[in-house]
Amino acid sequence: MTTGIVFDIKEFTVHDGPGIRTTVFMKGCPLACSWCHNPEGQSARPQVIRGLAGERLAGQEYTAEQLAALLNQQVSILSDNEGGITFSGGEPLLQAEFVAEVIDLLDEVHILLDTSGYGSKRSFQKLLERSDLVFFDLKLIDPALHQQYTGCSNDLILDNLKTLGASGMPFVIRVPLVPGVTDTDENLAAIARTVNGLPGLIRVDLLPYNQAAGSKYQYAGMEFKPGYDETRSLNINLMPFERSGVKVCVA
Numbered sequence: 001m002t003t004g005i006v007f008d009i010k011e012f013t014v015h016d017g018p019g020i021r022t023t024v025f026m027k028g029c030p031l032a033c034s035w036c037h038n039p040e041g042q043s044a045r046p047q048v049i050r051g052l053a054g055e056r057l058a059g060q061e062y063t064a065e066q067l068a069a070l071l072n073q074q075v076s077i078l079s080d081n082e083g084g085i086t087f088s089g090g091e092p093l094l095q096a097e098f099v100a101e102v103i104d105l106l107d108e109v110h111i112l113l114d115t116s117g118y119g120s121k122r123s124f125q126k127l128l129e130r131s132d133l134v135f136f137d138l139k140l141i142d143p144a145l146h147q148q149y150t151g152c153s154n155d156l157i158l159d160n161l162k163t164l165g166a167s168g169m170p171f172v173i174r175v176p177l178v179p180g181v182t183d184t185d186e187n188l189a190a191i192a193r194t195v196n197g198l199p200g201l202i203r204v205d206l207l208p209y210n211q212a213a214g215s216k217y218q219y220a221g222m223e224f225k226p227g228y229d230e231t232r233s234l235n236i237n238l239m240p241f242e243r244s245g246v247k248v249c250v251a
């Protein structure tokens, strides 16, 4: 039985997809976004978090059977409330074998994959075919800027976006608005051009910068080095999307 590592399970959430949901945060992410507000999700290993309430370990290992059994206890109530289970992170694609095995063991329930899109095509397809809805992050279209601010190339992400578009799966594009980084007119226009016309696109959600992004780093024993001016006001420009006929919301 495959094992996986999870850094949090949030029960009965209303912000991680339709209806009432339970969100499983998979531990480990190949990206290192400067604005990441879940730094404990980046390392794939268990980590001690030292907070005001004392110490806790972020990173619980489960077999697929154990996690599915835990989630199955809530499936009927989630389904009754038009919700389901969201796999988020960190990055679920990094543990695609495990997540797929968990989903295969779940009772009938709506599955949402919340992903940065960074993973092998095989991993992406494995989880795509087991999902009902995808939340797909797009951060920066310019390859050099993506490398600079996330530590990774965006090649795999853009390839997986094409796969997603061709699949017919309904999906939402999520753009974290980071002042002076992702919120530039150029980047928003490039995102609008990239997603325009993709079958299955429901809308683009613009997510305003989380001013508390840096607050968890010290608890995880990590240093917050944003590399941009957090105090700069955000450019929330809907025009590139509206001009292209792409539905856009500020979440």
Ligand code: SF4
Pocket: 029, 030, 031, 032, 033, 035, 036, 037, 038, 041, 042, 089, 090, 091, 116
């Ligand atoms: S993709 Fe998400 S979890 Fe990974 S580093 Fe970026 S913001 Fe953090």
